[in-house]
Amino acid sequence: MGPVRVTFRRTFGLARGLYTTALATAGFLSWSALAFAFGLEEAEGLRVELAPLWAVSLAPALPFLAAILGMDVWSDERRSGRIDVLLSSPVRERDLVFGKFLGVWAITLLNIVIALVSSLAFVRMFAPALLEDVGFVSFLPGVCALAVQGMLWCAVAVAASAWFMNSAAAATTTIALLSVIPRGAWYALVKWSGAGRSAFGDMPLDAQVFDFASGFVSTGALVSCFILAVAALLFASKAVAALRCVGRGGRGFLATTWFAVFLGAVATVLAVGLAYRLDIGLDLPLGKRAMRFSARTRDILAESRGTVTVTAFLERGDPRFRPLSHFLKALSAEADAMCGVRIGVRYVDPALDLGEAGRLDREGVRRDSLVFEHGGRIVGTLHLEDDCGERACMSVIERVSLPFRRSCVYWTKGHGEASFDDYGPFGLSNISRDLALDGYGNKTIDLTSGDAIADDCALVVVAGAKNEFSAAEMNRLRNYLEGRGGRSEGGRLLVLLDSAESGGLSTLLSEWGIRPMAASLPNARTLSGTDVVVRDFATNHVVSAPFVGQQMVLDDPVSFGESAAAESASAADRRQYSPLVGVDGTCLAAAVEWGEGGSKLALRPTRIVAVGDTGFVQNAPLRKYANANRDFFLNAVKYLSGRDVMTQSGVEPDLLVSGMDRDERTRFAICSGVAFPSAMFLLLSVLVMSRRRKA
Amino acid sequence: MLEVRNIAFSYDRRKVLRDVSFSVSPGEAVAIAGDNGAGKTTLLKILATLMAPESGAILSDGQDALSHPLRYRSQLGYMQESPALYEDMTVKSYLKYRARLKGEPDKRIRRRVGEATEICRLADVFDTMIHNLSFGQKKCVALADAMLLRPRVMLLDDVLAGLDVPMRESVGKIVSTVATFSSVIVTGHEIPDIVKWASRVLVLRNGSISSSVPAAGIARTEFAARVDKALKGGG
Numbered sequence: 001m002g003p004v005r006v007t008f009r010r011t012f013g014l015a016r017g018l019y020t021t022a023l024a025t026a027g028f029l030s031w032s033a034l035a036f037a038f039g040l041e042e043a044e045g046l047r048v049e050l051a052p053l054w055a056v057s058l059a060p061a062l063p064f065l066a067a068i069l070g071m072d073v074w075s076d077e078r079r080s081g082r083i084d085v086l087l088s089s090p091v092r093e094r095d096l097v098f099g100k101f102l103g104v105w106a107i108t109l110l111n112i113v114i115a116l117v118s119s120l121a122f123v124r125m126f127a128p129a130l131l132e133d134v135g136f137v138s139f140l141p142g143v144c145a146l147a148v149q150g151m152l153w154c155a156v157a158v159a160a161s162a163w164f165m166n167s168a169a170a171a172t173t174t175i176a177l178l179s180v181i182p183r184g185a186w187y188a189l190v191k192w193s194g195a196g197r198s199a200f201g202d203m204p205l206d207a208q209v210f211d212f213a214s215g216f217v218s219t220g221a222l223v224s225c226f227i228l229a230v231a232a233l234l235f236a237s238k239a240v241a242a243l244r245c246v247g248r249g250g251r252g253f254l255a256t257t258w259f260a261v262f263l264g265a266v267a268t269v270l271a272v273g274l275a276y277r278l279d280i281g282l283d284l285p286l287g288k289r290a291m292r293f294s295a296r297t298r299d300i301l302a303e304s305r306g307t308v309t310v311t312a313f314l315e316r317g318d319p320r321f322r323p324l325s326h327f328l329k330a331l332s333a334e335a336d337a338m339c340g341v342r343i344g345v346r347y348v349d350p351a352l353d354l355g356e357a358g359r360l361d362r363e364g365v366r367r368d369s370l371v372f373e374h375g376g377r378i379v380g381t382l383h384l385e386d387d388c389g390e391r392a393c394m395s396v397i398e399r400v401s402l403p404f405r406r407s408c409v410y411w412t413k414g415h416g417e418a419s420f421d422d423y424g425p426f427g428l429s430n431i432s433r434d435l436a437l438d439g440y441g442n443k444t445i446d447l448t449s450g451d452a453i454a455d456d457c458a459l460v461v462v463a464g465a466k467n468e469f470s471a472a473e474m475n476r477l478r479n480y481l482e483g484r485g486g487r488s489e490g491g492r493l494l495v496l497l498d499s500a501e502s503g504g505l506s507t508l509l510s511e512w513g514i515r516p517m518a519a520s521l522p523n524a525r526t527l528s529g530t531d532v533v534v535r536d537f538a539t540n541h542v543v544s545a546p547f548v549g550q551q552m553v554l555d556d557p558v559s560f561g562e563s564a565a566a567e568s569a570s571a572a573d574r575r576q577y578s579p580l581v582g583v584d585g586t587c588l589a590a591a592v593e594w595g596e597g598g599s600k601l602a603l604r605p606t607r608i609v610a611v612g613d614t615g616f617v618q619n620a621p622l623r624k625y626a627n628a629n630r631d632f633f634l635n636a637v638k639y640l641s642g643r644d645v646m647t648q649s650g651v652e653p654d655l656l657v658s659g660m661d662r663d664e665r666t667r668f669a670i671c672s673g674v675a676f677p678s679a680m681f682l683l684l685s686v687l688v689m690s691r692r693r694k695a
Numbered sequence: 696m697l698e699v700r701n702i703a704f705s706y707d708r709r710k711v712l713r714d715v716s717f718s719v720s721p722g723e724a725v726a727i728a729g730d731n732g733a734g735k736t737t738l739l740k741i742l743a744t745l746m747a748p749e750s751g752a753i754l755s756d757g758q759d760a761l762s763h764p765l766r767y768r769s770q771l772g773y774m775q776e777s778p779a780l781y782e783d784m785t786v787k788s789y790l791k792y793r794a795r796l797k798g799e800p801d802k803r804i805r806r807r808v809g810e811a812t813e814i815c816r817l818a819d820v821f822d823t824m825i826h827n828l829s830f831g832q833k834k835c836v837a838l839a840d841a842m843l844l845r846p847r848v849m850l851l852d853d854v855l856a857g858l859d860v861p862m863r864e865s866v867g868k869i870v871s872t873v874a875t876f877s878s879v880i881v882t883g884h885e886i887p888d889i890v891k892w893a894s895r896v897l898v899l900r901n902g903s904i905s906s907s908v909p910a911a912g913i914a915r916t917e918f919a920a921r922v923d924k925a926l927k928g929g930g
Contacts, residue, residue, distance in 0.1 A: 003796055006792065006795045006796045010781075010792060014781075014783065014841040017783055080779050081775060081777060082779040082781070084740070084745055084773070084775050084779070085775065085779055085837075085840070086744070086796075087744075087745055087772060088743045088744065088745060088768060088773040089763050089768060089796055089797055090766075090769035090797055090798060090799075091711070091765075091792075092765065092769075093797075097801070174761055225912070244744070244745055244746060244747060245747060245748050246706070246747075247705060247706050247707070247711075247746060247747070247749070248704075248705045248706070248749050249703075249705075249747040249748045250703055250746065250747040252747075253747050286867060403878035424775060440771035553754065587801070654853070
């Protein structure tokens with residue numbers, strides 16, 4: 001049996017028989033359970049995952065546990081004089097140090113496992129809903145993260161114990177090195193340095209555990225932990241060896257020993273620097289929601305150019321901060337890996353970064369938002385209470401950072417349509433300016449001329465035609481929609497109708513599945529007698545899904561139904577008719593997607609969106625109403641022009657809902673944080689007592 | 696055979712040992728006597744490689760102990776003045792633990808422990824917790840630990856200190872037994888007891904060996920008288 005194993009067994013066995021261990025275990029369980037209970041309450045209803053939350057609850061208590069478990073392993077040997085017996089044995093110092101370290105680490109791991117099992121048991125007892133979608137495997141990355149961090153803490157505790165003859169001094173030093181100094185430095189940095197806040201928004205030690213527990217492993221952090229642990233153990237063995245260097249004769253040996261320690265420290269710094277320089281982010285397949293991005297997200301990141309700065313505008317104490325920080329860091333790393341757009345991440349705490357927070361306030365940014373800046377100006381904001389996951393973030397990034405593609409919106413003219421360059425109350429200049437900001441050109445098209453519709457046409461808009469389209473014009477529109485004339489894809493048409501027979505387009509629309517109807521709206525809720533307030537948005541379509549909970553205002557709108565055209569379509573054709581918005585079951589806007597066969601439908605479909613009103617995006621209503629009219633129109637244009645990234649959902653976290661009321665929360669905290677640790681302490685104490693009595 | 700050549704040692708400015716040289720053959724039990732602070736314990740710690748000498752060499756069977764400390768320690772048994780043992784263990788488990796730590800193969804541990812227990816007469820307290828033992832018994836356990844693997848060199852610091860007369864005689868017999876297979880070096884002040892079994896007494900004065908009194912060829916009383924005289928500075 002090797003000396004490492006012998007020393008490990010001795011250290012492990014000794015720790016089992018100490019009241020100190022029982023006390024440390026109880027303290028650790030109590031602290032971590034109360035932190036977990038508090039974290040659950042804070043994260044209630046937010047997008048926070050259970051496993052990382054649990055792991056982060058344990059992380060701050062771990063240095064204290066390691067300090068108490070490790071404080072005696074060497075200092076007690078020195079105090080009692082047993083060190084001479086050990087050192088006169090034919091064993092290397094490093095073997096003794098490593099064996100003792102393994103003993104302390106094993107007890108620490110045991111504590112982590114007990115904490116996990118007890119936490120899961122109490123969660124199952126008080127909030128079983130939390131464990132419905134979360135398996136035991138989800139917690140393994142968190143356990144691994146704590147084990148890796150615990151390894152480093154235990155190594156440092158053993159090193160401190162080798163240095164001090166006094167156990168209390170060893171424990172105090174360990175706690176200072178592992179908890180007080182790093183956390184104090186981070187707090188000071190965050191409190192008083194804006195640059196520090198940007199660079200270290202999250203406590204690095206906790207963030208490391210959180211990231212690992214979420215399934216996102218930083219190899220740099222992992223390797224650094226190993227390197228630092230080895231360095232701490234090397235230091236410990238040298239400190240033990242230095243005990244032989246008493247007197248003048250030991251000076252030379254002492255000098256070489258400390259020179260070796262110095263070289264070790266330099267090598268450690270270089271190795272840690274190199275590890276972080278060559279850092280690779282790994283996704284663990286164990287976690288339910290490891291930070292893996294969708295194929296669409298990766299495509300956008302690869303194809304986009306420039307720099308987008310994402311600012312998290314919320315307080316650091318917010319439970320959403322760490323998951324958000326984790327997500328942004330992962331997104332930024334993914335962008336770097338894809339060599340496309342560069343995503344810079346900043347944090348602005350409204351309570352601390354007063355200057356920057358004031359600027360964002362003046363820009364009209366709400367707190368608890370993600371702010372996207374490109375080219376020195378704010379190009380998008382997402383509020384955390386709304387959808388601000390991968391899908392929404394990529395939608396913003398895609399909009400601002402994809403390389404410029406010349407695509408134009410062609411507006412028909414000559415039939416009494418509203419004009420995009422009309423700055424009057426009934427013009428569409430406001431909405432066309434928004435289109436220009438999104439990268440679209442605005443052009444008019446005269447269907448009476450014989451020219452083919454240009455290749456740069458993203459979509460054709462018919463904005464409230466009052467006069468009939470001629471047969472030739474209709475044919476040109478049909479050819480365009482069917483992808484004839486050398487076009488490689490089906491056409492895209494946005495029709496705004498002021499009446500069911502507007503411009504004679506009802507026939508064309510009916511051919512593609514949308515049937516305008518003249519029926520008036522029953523029970524319409526109005527603002528001014530004729531306006532209709534629309535609150536029903538279809539959640540299963542990309543155009544309307546983001547508007548749930550908002551409202552649009554239409555002026556005496558036309559309604560739509562599904563035409564019989566689909567029934568006469570050939571079997572190979574695929575068609576999807578989607579009501580988008582409505583009132584009391586009446587559809588006021590509809591979309592249709594139609595193509596030949598599944599592949600054509602998926603890649604090059606014909607798309608038409610019809611809205612039963614032209615006035616809803618005219619200049620006057622847009623100035624008057626604070627509603628979703630503008631966004632709905634822009635979303636429809638985006639859908640028609642093919643920039644429909646929102647249809648590609650990424651990995652979105654669920655909400656954490658424990659279902660516990662106040663009393664249950666209190667009971668949960670008391671049972672897991674007070675009663676169970678106390679029972680553990682009593683049990684371990686009885687075991688220690690019985691062992692001693694038996695002896 | 697253990698050879699000590701020109702060992703010197705000083706704590707910063709205070710010279711403790713200067714030019715200490717002697718040798719101990721296998722089967723010999725050499726006692727180092729001297730006043731308090733003469734450097735007996737320091738010398739033994741140096742021989743146990745717990746301290747580094749300022750100069751000099753320690754040769755065990757011709758090999759430099761300071762250059763190959765691990766090999767040397769595998770042939771070494773060391774007992775310090777005050778026995779420092781793991782109080783939470785029984786005698787049996789402690790000796791087994793020590794044997795394992797010293798690298799003894801599992802299959803031989805039982806025999807080694809049994810042998811040491813028999814020589815040190817610990818059979819009665821074999822399963823007793825160490826914290827329940829008397830000081831003398833603890834010293835015997837420490838002695839058993841030192842002789843566990845039949846080392847070639849045994850260093851026993853103040854081996855008789857704190858023991859009553861029967862216990863001193865008992866320990867003396869143990870040392871005599873151990874000396875049949877080891878080069879034994881002991882330190883102590885209990886000269887009347889030591890001369891009963893020591894084969895030679897070295898007197899350490901002013902940091903060096905001032906005299907060496909062999910027991911061979913003379914009666915024990917005469918040997919004691921010569922040692923006493925040497926200690927009083929009579930040469």
